[in-house]
Amino acid sequence: MTEILATQHCEACRRGAPTATEAEIATLSQSVPEWTVLERDGILRLERVYRLRNFVDAMAFANAAGEAAEAEGHHPALLTEWGRVTVTWWSHKIRGLHRNDFIMASKTDLAYRPFRVEED
Numbered sequence: 001m002t003e004i005l006a007t008q009h010c011e012a013c014r015r016g017a018p019t020a021t022e023a024e025i026a027t028l029s030q031s032v033p034e035w036t037v038l039e040r041d042g043i044l045r046l047e048r049v050y051r052l053r054n055f056v057d058a059m060a061f062a063n064a065a066g067e068a069a070e071a072e073g074h075h076p077a078l079l080t081e082w083g084r085v086t087v088t089w090w091s092h093k094i095r096g097l098h099r100n101d102f103i104m105a106s107k108t109d110l111a112y113r114p115f116r117v118e119e120d
Contacts, residue, residue: 004031011100013074019044019096028102035105037097044097045090046105051117055082064111072107074100 020028025037025044035048052058062080065087069075079086087108089101 013091013093013098013100015093017091017094017098019091019094020098020101024099025097028099032102032105032109034109043090043095045088046097046101047086047088048105048108050085050087050112050115052083052085052115053117055080057115058083058085061085061112061115064115065108068107068111069104072100072104074104076104076108 029035029037032046032048035046038045038047050061052061058080062078062085065076065078065085074089074091077086077088079088087105089104089108090096091098091101
Protein backbone atom coordinates (compact mmCIF):
# COMPACT_ATOMS: atom_id res chain seq x y z
CA MET A 1 0.00 0.00 0.00
CA THR A 2 3.04 2.29 0.32
CA GLU A 3 3.09 2.55 -3.46
CA ILE A 4 -0.58 3.60 -3.57
CA LEU A 5 -0.03 6.46 -1.14
CA ALA A 6 3.20 7.41 -2.89
CA THR A 7 1.32 8.01 -6.17
CA GLN A 8 -0.97 10.54 -4.50
CA HIS A 9 -0.24 14.24 -4.14
CA CYS A 10 -0.49 16.53 -1.17
CA GLU A 11 -3.44 18.87 -1.03
CA ALA A 12 -3.08 22.44 0.14
CA CYS A 13 -3.51 22.49 3.90
CA ARG A 14 -4.84 25.67 5.46
CA ARG A 15 -4.87 26.82 9.07
CA GLY A 16 -7.96 25.46 10.74
CA ALA A 17 -8.17 22.39 8.51
CA PRO A 18 -9.00 19.31 10.56
CA THR A 19 -6.21 17.02 11.69
CA ALA A 20 -6.48 13.32 10.92
CA THR A 21 -8.79 11.47 13.28
CA GLU A 22 -7.61 8.54 15.39
CA ALA A 23 -9.38 6.17 12.99
CA GLU A 24 -7.73 7.78 9.95
CA ILE A 25 -4.32 7.62 11.63
CA ALA A 26 -4.82 3.95 12.46
CA THR A 27 -5.80 3.15 8.86
CA LEU A 28 -3.09 5.25 7.21
CA SER A 29 -0.42 3.93 9.59
CA GLN A 30 -0.93 0.48 8.11
CA SER A 31 0.43 1.84 4.83
CA VAL A 32 3.67 2.99 6.46
CA PRO A 33 4.29 0.35 9.15
CA GLU A 34 7.90 1.30 9.86
CA TRP A 35 6.87 4.79 10.92
CA THR A 36 6.04 5.70 14.52
CA VAL A 37 3.27 8.08 15.52
CA LEU A 38 4.56 10.11 18.44
CA GLU A 39 3.67 13.25 20.28
CA ARG A 40 6.24 15.98 20.75
CA ASP A 41 5.44 19.42 22.13
CA GLY A 42 1.75 18.48 22.11
CA ILE A 43 1.79 17.76 18.36
CA LEU A 44 1.30 14.33 16.77
CA ARG A 45 4.04 13.50 14.27
CA LEU A 46 5.25 10.63 12.11
CA GLU A 47 8.88 9.66 12.53
CA ARG A 48 11.25 7.07 11.13
CA VAL A 49 14.98 6.52 11.48
CA TYR A 50 16.63 5.23 8.30
CA ARG A 51 19.90 3.29 8.49
CA LEU A 52 22.51 4.02 5.82
CA ARG A 53 26.02 2.76 5.07
CA ASN A 54 27.88 6.00 5.77
CA PHE A 55 27.61 9.79 5.89
CA VAL A 56 27.76 10.23 2.11
CA ASP A 57 24.74 7.93 1.65
CA ALA A 58 22.96 9.66 4.52
CA MET A 59 23.43 13.03 2.82
CA ALA A 60 22.36 11.66 -0.56
CA PHE A 61 19.22 10.13 0.94
CA ALA A 62 18.41 13.34 2.86
CA ASN A 63 18.72 15.24 -0.43
CA ALA A 64 16.44 12.72 -2.20
CA ALA A 65 13.87 13.08 0.59
CA GLY A 66 14.21 16.86 0.34
CA GLU A 67 13.60 16.79 -3.40
CA ALA A 68 10.41 14.75 -2.91
CA ALA A 69 9.31 17.22 -0.23
CA GLU A 70 10.00 20.24 -2.41
CA ALA A 71 8.07 18.70 -5.31
CA GLU A 72 4.98 18.44 -3.06
CA GLY A 73 5.49 21.71 -1.18
CA HIS A 74 5.41 19.83 2.15
CA HIS A 75 8.59 19.71 4.19
CA PRO A 76 9.84 17.46 7.02
CA ALA A 77 12.33 17.85 9.79
CA LEU A 78 15.49 16.01 8.72
CA LEU A 79 18.30 15.05 11.08
CA THR A 80 21.30 13.73 9.15
CA GLU A 81 24.02 11.85 11.01
CA TRP A 82 26.71 9.33 10.13
CA GLY A 83 24.85 6.25 8.92
CA ARG A 84 21.35 7.46 9.69
CA VAL A 85 18.69 10.01 8.85
CA THR A 86 15.72 10.73 11.06
CA VAL A 87 12.70 12.05 9.15
CA THR A 88 9.76 13.63 10.96
CA TRP A 89 6.52 14.64 9.24
CA TRP A 90 3.65 16.75 10.56
CA SER A 91 1.54 19.54 9.14
CA HIS A 92 2.82 22.74 10.66
CA LYS A 93 -0.21 24.87 9.81
CA ILE A 94 -2.65 22.58 11.63
CA ARG A 95 -0.19 21.47 14.32
CA GLY A 96 -0.82 17.79 13.80
CA LEU A 97 -1.11 14.94 11.34
CA HIS A 98 -2.88 15.13 7.99
CA ARG A 99 -3.18 12.64 5.13
CA ASN A 100 -0.38 14.63 3.46
CA ASP A 101 2.06 13.42 6.12
CA PHE A 102 1.31 9.79 5.34
CA ILE A 103 1.63 10.46 1.61
CA MET A 104 5.04 12.00 2.20
CA ALA A 105 6.13 9.22 4.55
CA SER A 106 5.33 6.81 1.73
CA LYS A 107 7.27 8.91 -0.80
CA THR A 108 10.20 9.03 1.64
CA ASP A 109 10.15 5.23 1.91
CA LEU A 110 10.38 5.00 -1.89
CA ALA A 111 13.27 7.48 -1.95
CA TYR A 112 15.10 5.23 0.52
CA ARG A 113 14.95 2.08 -1.62
CA PRO A 114 18.23 2.70 -3.52
CA PHE A 115 20.01 3.33 -0.20
CA ARG A 116 18.45 0.50 1.82
CA VAL A 117 20.74 -1.27 4.27
CA GLU A 118 19.72 -4.83 5.07
CA GLU A 119 19.23 -5.50 8.77
CA ASP A 120 21.82 -7.79 10.38
